[in-house]
Amino acid sequence: MTEKTGPPGAPRRMRADAQRNVDALIKAARAVFDTSGVDAPAKEIADLAGVGVGTLYRHFPLRSDLVKAVVESGIDACAAAGPQLSAVHEPGEALAEWLRQYTEFLGTKRGLAPALHSGDPAYEALPGYFLEKVGPALTALLDTAAADGAVRDDVSAHDLLYAIANLCMPVPGEGPEYNQRMVALLIDGLRTPHQGVSSGD
Amino acid sequence: MTEKTGPPGAPRRMRADAQRNVDALIKAARAVFDTSGVDAPAKEIADLAGVGVGTLYRHFPLRSDLVKAVVESGIDACAAAGPQLSAVHEPGEALAEWLRQYTEFLGTKRGLAPALHSGDPAYEALPGYFLEKVGPALTALLDTAAADGAVRDDVSAHDLLYAIANLCMPVPGEGPEYNQRMVALLIDGLRTPHQGVSSGD
DNA sequence: GAACTATACGGAAAGGCTTTCCGGTTATGC
DNA sequence: GCATAACCGGAAAGCCTTTCCGTATAGTTC
Numbered sequence: 001m002t003e004k005t006g007p008p009g010a011p012r013r014m015r016a017d018a019q020r021n022v023d024a025l026i027k028a029a030r031a032v033f034d035t036s037g038v039d040a041p042a043k044e045i046a047d048l049a050g051v052g053v054g055t056l057y058r059h060f061p062l063r064s065d066l067v068k069a070v071v072e073s074g075i076d077a078c079a080a081a082g083p084q085l086s087a088v089h090e091p092g093e094a095l096a097e098w099l100r101q102y103t104e105f106l107g108t109k110r111g112l113a114p115a116l117h118s119g120d121p122a123y124e125a126l127p128g129y130f131l132e133k134v135g136p137a138l139t140a141l142l143d144t145a146a147a148d149g150a151v152r153d154d155v156s157a158h159d160l161l162y163a164i165a166n167l168c169m170p171v172p173g174e175g176p177e178y179n180q181r182m183v184a185l186l187i188d189g190l191r192t193p194h195q196g197v198s199s200g201d
Numbered sequence: 202m203t204e205k206t207g208p209p210g211a212p213r214r215m216r217a218d219a220q221r222n223v224d225a226l227i228k229a230a231r232a233v234f235d236t237s238g239v240d241a242p243a244k245e246i247a248d249l250a251g252v253g254v255g256t257l258y259r260h261f262p263l264r265s266d267l268v269k270a271v272v273e274s275g276i277d278a279c280a281a282a283g284p285q286l287s288a289v290h291e292p293g294e295a296l297a298e299w300l301r302q303y304t305e306f307l308g309t310k311r312g313l314a315p316a317l318h319s320g321d322p323a324y325e326a327l328p329g330y331f332l333e334k335v336g337p338a339l340t341a342l343l344d345t346a347a348a349d350g351a352v353r354d355d356v357s358a359h360d361l362l363y364a365i366a367n368l369c370m371p372v373p374g375e376g377p378e379y380n381q382r383m384v385a386l387l388i389d390g391l392r393t394p395h396q397g398v399s400s401g402d
Numbered sequence: 403g404a405a406c407t408a409t410a411c412g413g414a415a416a417g418g419c420t421t422t423c424c425g426g427t428t429a430t431g432c
Numbered sequence: 433g434c435a436t437a438a439c440c441g442g443a444a445a446g447c448c449t450t451t452c453c454g455t456a457t458a459g460t461t462c
Contacts, residue, residue, distance in 0.1 A: 016459090017410070041447085055411055058411080061450085063448095155386065159386075162372045162383075166367045166372070174363070181360070188390035190386065192390065216437095217429070222439090253442055256441070
């Protein structure tokens with residue numbers, strides 16, 4: 001991230017038009033990513049945002065920084081939903097529903113998941129951010145559900161977050177429902193009391 | 202694929218040196234992909250194979266064609282292991298072990314899985330090829346296991362193949378064991394008799 | 403409200419990678 | 433051994449990201 005509203009005591013403040021452009025760029029990027037995928041040329045994004053490429057790169061030195069920014073905004077939204085759900089539903093339900101939403105977020109932004117998993121070191125920090133943001137929420141959901149006996153207790157939030165992120169990778173002939181279905185399958189596994197792969201019939 | 206040993210009645214035969222170069226290129230590509238990842242410059246591969254880039258592109262017009270060729274050879278190896286395993290182990294075991302090997306294949310070639318799932322239309326045909334090659338073997342394993350009551354019957358070989366391929370995506374801080382563990386979790390889900398995500402207690 | 407300065411802007415240039423093209427080379431058939 | 437057509441290598445073209453720099457403008461001071 002570049003420079004949001006200055007932290008207390010920060011010597012520099014971002015110029016208003018700059019901030020405006022940053023916002024416009026993130027918004028444009030989100031739109032273009034949806035339309036043309038994350039590999040769309042930077043110029044397309046700059047054009048949509050009504051700025052030059054120079055401006056884009058001023059704020060997001062690496063192309064991947066822009067992707068990161070877009071993802072982070074999505075993550076924040078996800079994180080917010082956690083406590084909310086657990087307030088309304090019972091533990092098992094809350095967990096399942098939260099995972100469903102999470103799956104949807106990742107599945108819808110086609111092309112995002114592949115980029116995140118492209119091995120580009122730029123994205124390595126992202127899951128950490130993700131974990132930091134939603135980890136506590138998910139951990140809480142998991143703990144409650146586990147205490148309730150609804151799920152096994154040997155799978156961490158970390159495990160689950162990554163595994164689901166992987167299961168959300170688009171599959172050529174299939175739509176997001178496929179991903180949902182596979183996540184559901186994984187969750188059924190989660191509900192299995194510790195079977196182990198080769199512990200027999 | 203380009204032009205293997207001519208099909209019966211094919212009017213053209215590939216020149217000997219051309220065939221040699223094709224082989225060298227695939228071999229070189231496999232090596233380079235292991236070393237520098239699938240995004241390594243084409244020149245690196247051409248150099249290792251001892252040919253010019255022109256030659257590389259003559260045989261593999263798109264960069265992705267080379268990746269495809271490498272993957273296909275890996276797929277063939279996997280396919281061969283299927284019947285062999287089911288001959289030696291009992292159904293459930295055979296399935297689990299096969300999936301384990303499959304996971305290993307995908308997990309080891311880091312960078313390959315991301316490329317395959319990059320959304321590049323060039324790779325869309327690949328899973329089809331995969332399915333065609335190992336689908337029958339896996340289907341057989343699944344059917345036997347299902348008849349045995351060891352696994353549920355509403356998940357197809359197709360579903361599983363893709364889902365596992367996704368779960369094999371590398372995760373920054375983790376090694377292949379992580380992927381194995383998550384695949385195991387999915388398989389536990391497979392062993393659950395049809396629970397459904399939100400039909401819980 | 404006008405002038406000044408630092409910050410930000412836009413687009414052109416640079417650099418790198420894939421893909422195309424073409425003159426030279428080499429295998430193959432006579 | 434010669435003719436011919438397939439093939440080779442590397443240089444050129446094209447596209448994209450990233451850098452650079454002269455110009456415009458927000459914010460500040462008088």
